[in-house]
Amino acid sequence: MGIEYAYSLELKRDISALEANQYCRQGRLKDKRAFKCIGSEDCQINLTCANFSALPSQWGVAPYYKPSKEGEEHSSNCPYNKHHKANSKNRLVSNKSSFKKTGHFNLILDNGGFTKSSSSSQSNAGRSISSIKHLYTTNVDPTQKNVKKRNADIGSLKKLVDVFESDDYDNSATTVKINSTPISLEKLFHSLDDHSELFKEIRVYFGEAKIYERNSEDNFYIIEYTMESFHRINKKMITRKPSILIYKNQIQKHRHLRGLQKYVNTNSTFNCYFFGIPTLHDYINFELKNNFYNILFR
Numbered sequence: 001m002g003i004e005y006a007y008s009l010e011l012k013r014d015i016s017a018l019e020a021n022q023y024c025r026q027g028r029l030k031d032k033r034a035f036k037c038i039g040s041e042d043c044q045i046n047l048t049c050a051n052f053s054a055l056p057s058q059w060g061v062a063p064y065y066k067p068s069k070e071g072e073e074h075s076s077n078c079p080y081n082k083h084h085k086a087n088s089k090n091r092l093v094s095n096k097s098s099f100k101k102t103g104h105f106n107l108i109l110d111n112g113g114f115t116k117s118s119s120s121s122q123s124n125a126g127r128s129i130s131s132i133k134h135l136y137t138t139n140v141d142p143t144q145k146n147v148k149k150r151n152a153d154i155g156s157l158k159k160l161v162d163v164f165e166s167d168d169y170d171n172s173a174t175t176v177k178i179n180s181t182p183i184s185l186e187k188l189f190h191s192l193d194d195h196s197e198l199f200k201e202i203r204v205y206f207g208e209a210k211i212y213e214r215n216s217e218d219n220f221y222i223i224e225y226t227m228e229s230f231h232r233i234n235k236k237m238i239t240r241k242p243s244i245l246i247y248k249n250q251i252q253k254h255r256h257l258r259g260l261q262k263y264v265n266t267n268s269t270f271n272c273y274f275f276g277i278p279t280l281h282d283y284i285n286f287e288l289k290n291n292f293y294n295i296l297f298r
């Protein structure tokens with residue numbers, strides 16, 4: 001039986017074999033053997049992704065993980081162990097939602113903003129993403145006695161987006177605490193790719209955007225989402241494309257923003273994430289103020 005999910009040593013998070021294949025073809029993953037089993041806490045045998053680099057047209061079967069050493073056995077607690085009880089095997093072959101975890105996270109903010117681009121290399125704001133997998137509560141086996149339920153800290157927008165976009169978490173049940181108020185990931189992330197109503201709420205607003213320069217003399221660029229959103233003032237409805245003003249010198253100063261430069265005045269779009277409260281008036285603006293880590297693009 002092929003294994004669908006594993007921990008990627010290169011990305012330091014759990015990914016499906018399908019994602020591994022996709023990331024390999026995008027050049028984001030290099031080593032087909034850099035995976036570990038996540039079937040149980042104590043099973044960490046090395047896994048290899050089969051069909052790691054193959055194009056979909058070349059797949060005989062979809063990509064899957066298998067033990068790197070042929071015949072190596074999973075720990076006895078691991079559902080992939082041959083001798084593991086049959087009832088847990090049934091849960092495994094059901095659907096992948098049974099694998100989804102419910103996480104509980106705290107956002108580490110300062111003056112309403114993130115203070116860095118990535119928390120993986122710094123320790124003061126909590127644990128690195130590589131240890132997150134040990135902190136979630138899993139619903140694979142509800143009878144398991146020693147279920148862990150601790151809050152992991154998230155200190156960067158990048159990590160928050162990683163958790164949201166990972167297939168491993170159930171976004172409707174996974175919560176993030178912002179200033180001690182918990183909110184589900186599903187609610188926290190507000191897509192701007194459909195014509196939607198905005199309120200003065202703290203959210204991660206994301207969608208396709210472009211960046212341009214109004215005048216070459218200006219000392220700023222404008223990031224503009226491609227879809228219009230709307231809000232209401234009194235009885236008036238204001239429809240606008242949300243935009244973000246960003247100073248040219250700040251793009252130079254912040255490594256996580258430098259890549260924006262290549263999109264300026266092109267028609268290419270990128271995914272832009274803004275964390276904060278929209279400014280709603282005759283326009284719709286996301287103001288960075290001095291929180292340059294409240295913006296992320298991909």
Ligand SMILES: [Zn+2]
Pocket residue numbers: 037038039040043044045074075078079080081
């Ligand atoms: Zn295992």
